[in-house]
Amino acid sequence: QVHLVQSGPEVKRPGASVKVSCKTSGYTFTTYYIHWVRQAPGQGLEWMGWINPNSGGTYYAQKFQGRVTMTRDTSISTAYMEVNRLRSDDMAIYYCASLNDYGDFDYWGQGTLVTVSS
Amino acid sequence: DIQMTQSPSTLSASVGDRVTITCRASQRITSWLAWYQQKPGKAPNLLIYKVSNLHTGVPIRFSGSGSGTEFTLTISSLQPEDFATYYCQYYNTYRTFGQGTKVEIK
Numbered sequence: 027q028v029h030l031v032q033s034g035p036e037v038k039r040p041g042a043s044v045k046v047s048c049k050t051s052g053y054t055f056t057t058y059y060i061h062w063v064r065q066a067p068g069q070g071l072e073w074m075g076w077i078n079p080n081s082g083g084t085y086y087a088q089k090f091q092g093r094v095t096m097t098r099d100t101s102i103s104t105a106y107m108e109v110n111r112l113r114s115d116d117m118a119i120y121y122c123a124s125l126n127d128y129g130d131f132d133y134w135g136q137g138t139l140v141t142v143s144s
Numbered sequence: 145d146i147q148m149t150q151s152p153s154t155l156s157a158s159v160g161d162r163v164t165i166t167c168r169a170s171q172r173i174t175s176w177l178a179w180y181q182q183k184p185g186k187a188p189n190l191l192i193y194k195v196s197n198l199h200t201g202v203p204i205r206f207s208g209s210g211s212g213t214e215f216t217l218t219i220s221s222l223q224p225e226d227f228a229t230y231y232c233q234y235y236n237t238y239r240t241f242g243q244g245t246k247v248e249i250k
Contacts, residue, residue, distance in 0.1 A: 061239065063188075071180075071188065071231055073239040085237065088145070121187055129178055129193030129235065130200075137187055 028052035030122055030135035037141045038112050045108040046138045048122030055103035056080040058126050062096065062107045064118040065137075072118075076125075077105055109140075117142045146170050146234050150242035156250040163219040165245045167232035172212050178233045179208055179217045181226075182244075188231065192217065222247070 033047040048060060062074040075086035077096040084096050090109075098105045109116055119137040126132075147170040157163050167177070175195045180188035190199045192208035195215060205220040219226055227249055232242040 063241075070244040071182070071233075071241040073233075073241060075238075087238065123187075125235075127235075129176070129190075130197070132178075132190040132193070132199065134187035 028124070028133045030124060030133055032120075032122060032135040032138045035139040035141070037143065040112055040114060040142055040144055042112050043108060043110045044112060044140050045106055046120050046122075046140070048105045048107070048135050050103045050105070050124060053124070055098075056100060058124045058131055060096070060098065060105040061123045061125050062094075063121045063123060065121070066115070066118040069118075074107070074120075079105065112140075112142045114142050116140065145238065146173060146240055148232055148234055148240050148242040150230075150232055150245050152245060153243065154246045154248060156248045157222050158250045159222055159224055161222045161250075163222050163226075163247060165217045165230055165232075165247075167210075167215045167217070167242050169213045169215075169234060173234055174236075175211075176235045177208075177210070177215050178235060179206075180231045180233060181228045182231065183228045191230075219247075 029051045031049045036044050038044050056079045059076045061076045077084045079098045095108045121137045122135040124133045149168045151166050177195045179192040182188040191202050191206050196208045207218045229244045229246045231244050234240045
C-alpha cells in the first residue's frame with residue numbers, strides 16, 4: 027500500500043525556519059509529483075506548490091515564492107518543505123500529497139502541525 | 145490565476161436528504177475539477193476527479209457534474225458519515241481549492 031508519513035509537530039519562534047519531511051513508500055517515488063497543502067486553524071485548504079521528485083523541478087504558489095523551498099532525496103523516497111521567516115499566520119497543519127495529473131492517484135500524509143509562537 | 149468559489153459555505157441537512165454543493169470557477173476551465181471530503185483532524189479524502197469520475201472505494205451516492213465554470217457535487221441520500229467539509233479543487237499546472245462547504249446535521 028501507498029503511505030506518506032510526515033515528521034512530527036514543531037514549535038518555532040517568529041522569524042525562524044521549519045523543515046517538514048514526507049517519507050513515501052509503496053510506489054515509485056519519482057513517478058508522481060509531491061504537493062504541499064496547508065490548513066490554518068479553522069480555515070480551508072491552501073495549496074502551496076509541488077516538486078517533481080524525478081527532476082527536482084518545483085512550482086510554488088505566488089504567495090510562497092521566495093519563502094518556501096521544496097526539495098527531495100530520492101535515495102530515501104522523501105520530500106521536504108521548508109518555510110523561512112515564519113510568521114504567526116504560518117501556524118497551520120502542513121500536508122504532503124502524492125498526486126498525478128489525471129487525478130486518480132491521490133495519497134496524503136497525516137499532516138504536521140507547525141506552531142509559531144514567541 | 146483561476147479562483148474557485150463554493151456555495152453554500154454551510155449547509156444544514158438531515159440523514160436521507162439529497163444534497164448539492166456548487167463550485168464556480170472565475171473563468172472557463174477544462175475538466176480538471178476534483179472534490180474532496182475532510183473530517184476534523186484528518187487529511188482530505190478524494191471523492192471525485194475529472195468532474196465526474198468516482199474515486200476508488202467512494203460510495204455511489206456521491207456524484208459530480210458540470211462544465212465550463214459551474215460544477216456540482218451531489219450526495220443522493222445523506223448518510224451519518226457524510227457530515228463533513230467538502231472542497232472543490234481545480235488542478236492543472238497549479239491547484240486551487242474552493243473555500244469549503246460544511247455539511248451539518250439539521
